[in-house]
Amino acid sequence: xxxxxxxxxxxxxxxxxxxxxxxxxxxxxxxxxxxxxxxxxxxxxxxxxxxxxxxxxxxxxxxxxxxxxxxxxxxxxxxxxxxxxxxxxxxxxxxxxxxxxxxxxxxxxxxxxxxxxxxxxxxxxxxxxxxxxxxxxxxxxxxxxxxxxxxxxxxxxxxxxxxxxxxxxxxxxxxxxxxxxxxxxxxxxxxxxxxxxxxxxxxxxxxxxxxxxxxxxxxx
Numbered sequence: 001x002x003x004x005x006x007x008x009x010x011x012x013x014x015x016x017x018x019x020x021x022x023x024x025x026x027x028x029x030x031x032x033x034x035x036x037x038x039x040x041x042x043x044x045x046x047x048x049x050x051x052x053x054x055x056x057x058x059x060x061x062x063x064x065x066x067x068x069x070x071x072x073x074x075x076x077x078x079x080x081x082x083x084x085x086x087x088x089x090x091x092x093x094x095x096x097x098x099x100x101x102x103x104x105x106x107x108x109x110x111x112x113x114x115x116x117x118x119x120x121x122x123x124x125x126x127x128x129x130x131x132x133x134x135x136x137x138x139x140x141x142x143x144x145x146x147x148x149x150x151x152x153x154x155x156x157x158x159x160x161x162x163x164x165x166x167x168x169x170x171x172x173x174x175x176x177x178x179x180x181x182x183x184x185x186x187x188x189x190x191x192x193x194x195x196x197x198x199x200x201x202x203x204x205x206x207x208x209x210x211x212x213x214x215x216x217x218x219x220x
Contacts (some may be wrong), residue, residue, distance in 0.1 A: 004110050006036070012086050019088045026104035029062045029089075030127065031050040036205045041069045043202055044159045047213050048122065055079040057120035059109055059150055067102060077100070081120065083107035088099060109149050123154040129162040130217055132178040139178040144188050147180045147214070157215040168204040182210045189214050 061082030070076035093104040195215040
């Protein structure tokens with residue numbers, strides 16, 4: 001787990017430095033704009049049934065923007081938990097938390113004891129698999145471990161996204177981004193469950209992304 005700790009330390013430092021510079025801002029989290037962020041959220045909801053009264057785990061929740069997005073659209077009637085490895089981001093998220101049906105806490109899905117959190121109907125992971133790793137481990141190993149852990153606490157479905165190796169030629173390649181092969185990701189997800197949806201046809205925001213849903217049961 002030493003490699004995971006090294007990655008964790010670097011990610012905490014990366015976002016704490018951004019937070020100190022920009023505060024509670026879209027740019028702190030690496031989003032280009034609020035519109036891009038909400039477009040990505042909307043894509044995920046279009047792939048799922050109505051979330052009415054469903055419990056939700058938001059992994060890497062940042063400032064809790066996905067919870068706000070759900071509330072604004074009347075889709076946050078069930079229990080919501082946002083977790084993040086960064087205490088600065090969680091502290092900000094807690095400032096705007098309201099009601100007994102939502103909570104935000106520091107938790108590392110890759111390192112902490114999973115018995116310390118409940119299982120949830122739906123688990124969401126937005127933008128967590130995009131950062132290019134260097135010497136600690138391969139991005140494929142890291143992403144597969146993350147997906148396996150997240151799916152283990154999902155009672156119904158896990159939703160995740162990543163930046164595709166089938167790049168948008170109008171946007172320059174960036175050295176700090178890891179571009180996942182959608183076929184490789186699909187094959188791994190199919191090793192966990194046969195009920196997998198892959199969406200690769202939505203507009204670039206601004207890079208070409210891919211969303212995958214892993215479900216316990218077939219679509220009805």
